[in-house]
Amino acid sequence: MIGPLLPAARVRAGGEESEQRRPAGLDSRVAALCLAALLLIGALMGSxxxxxxxxxxDGAGRWAYASTMLLLFALSGHLACRGRVGQAHTFGLVLLGDVIYLVVVLCIQDPLRYATPLMLLFPALAGAWFLPLRPLCVHMVATTGICxxxxWPSYDSAVGLVVQAGVSAxxxxxxxxxxxxxxRRVQRLLVATETISHQDALTGLYNRRYLVEQAPRLWGQARRDGTQLSAMVLDLDHFKRLNDEFGHAVGDAVLRAVARSLSGAVRPADLLAxxxxxxxVVVGSVAVVAEGRRLAERxxxxxxxxxxxxxxxxxxSVGIAVARPVEGEDPVAALWRLIDRADAAMYVAKRSGRDRVALADRPRSRATHAEPATWQRGHPAGSVARPETSRAVGSADL
Incomplete structure (x- = not known):
């Protein structure tokens, strides 16, 4: 299976945990509007x-019925204006729908003709679509009792009452x-589709599309935390030679092994794609450049x-670039500029002998691209080996 290579917490966030939080965000607004529409339709039909x-x-029954319809109109307008609804509120509205049906029955002279249990389809379908299993089971028990x-008033025979109430419930x-x-089936298909659209089929890592979608979040988080963002581009050395000599199946197996190893090496908050x-590519926040350099070496x-x-x-060969997010910039464009700088540094690492890390200079302007600095495996900590064409970079520039 490829799926387990994805971080477990992220997989759960797209699956089981999303069910526990439902409705939330956009789902909450959809739930609120749907419930508002059901309440409005029920109020219009009941009126x-x-x-x-x-x-x-006559008398109190008519006034109680009219008040109930007004309550439905008011709840519908409130939900439509509020635009969101929580799971507890949804559960309460579904149970309220059951109680309202009982009130309607008590206000009508002939319930079998004008208030059949079919009216309970409104709360039944709302509960089925918006509630988890346990609250839905509670509602189903309540539905049986309400029926x-x-x-009860319409049947003299207990047997007839039980049969009709049982059939309706x-x-x-x-x-x-x-x-x-x-x-639930639709939700599982949606989660699977979303996972496929965000996941590289061979390695199980995130793909380019997910990286782009996460750019605003990464930029916003770095700005809130006051940190810098680092991008690391890793390119496997002599990989084409490996494919040519041993075949693509061996190359694929090596890619999967590298993906597993990197998944265990990155920090939980880093994005590996x-x-x-x-x-x-690995993108994550760092407090200082040295932190990103240590991660790249790892x-x-x-x-x-x-x-x-x-x-x-x-x-x-690993290239690393670091940048501090700037207010007002496009996160996606800024992310790719950062990755392009890391990619250029990676090629410097290739030219310097491979199996090493190169650090990109921070550009002084968009028109200026300094040559990255590199350091090799085996050099003392903090030492930097630079090709002759590289320009020296001080820590103040980074």
Whole structure:
């Protein structure tokens, strides 16, 4: 299976945890508008009984019925204006729908003709689509009790009451459970589709599309925390030679082994993605440049220590660039500028002998691109080996 290579917490966030938080964000607004529409439709349809003679009981019954319809209109308007609803509120509205049906029954002269249990389809379907399983089961039990209470005055025989209430409750609950199962199926398909769209099929890592989608979040988080963002581009050394000599199946196995090793080496908050071929990108926040440099070295060692099942291994050339987010800039464009700088540094590492890390200079302007600095495996900590064409970079520039 490829999926387990994704960080477990992120997979859960797209699956089971999303069900526990539902409705939230956009889902919360959709739920609020749908519930508002159901309340409005119920109020409009129920209000028609006020215009028909002989349907409602005279006196207090008519006034109670009219007040109930006004309550539905008010709740509908409130939800539409508020634009959001929590899970507890949704559960309360569904139970309120059951109680309102019982009030309607008590206000109508002939419930079997003008207030059949079919009216409970409104809360039943709302609960099935918006509630988790446990609250839905509570609602289904409440539906059974409401059917018994609503049909009680209309039947002299206990057997007839139980049969009719049972048929009505079973029909409503079966419809609710069917919609609930369908909803869960749709949710699983959506989660699977989203995972596929964000996941590299070979390695199980995130892909280029997910990297782009996360740019605003990464930029915003770095600005809030007052940190810098680092981008590391890793390119596997002599990977084409490996494919040519041993075949693409071996190359794929090595890529998967590298992905597993890097997944264990990156920090939990870092974003690791495969952007194409044998090129990988890691984006994360750092307090100082030295922190990013240490992480890049750790990733280089993780690649060197990765082994496929057949024992094949590769090394990686790593380029790293660091930038501080600026207010008003486009996060996606800024991210790719940062990655381009890291990519240029990676090529310097290639030219300097491979299996090493190169650090990109911070550009003094968009028109100026300084040559990256590199340091090699085996140099003392803090020492930097620079090619002759590289320009010296002080820590103040970084």
């Amino acid at each position: 028609l009984n006020l215009l028909v003679d002989g349907v409602l009981r 018994l209470a609503a049909l 079973c029909t409503l609950n079966a419809a609710a459970m069917g919609v609930f199962v369908l909803r 495969r952007t194409g071929g044998e090129e990988l 990733l280089r060692l993780a690649v060197a220590g990765a082994r496929s099942e057949d024992g094949h291994a590769v090394t990686a």
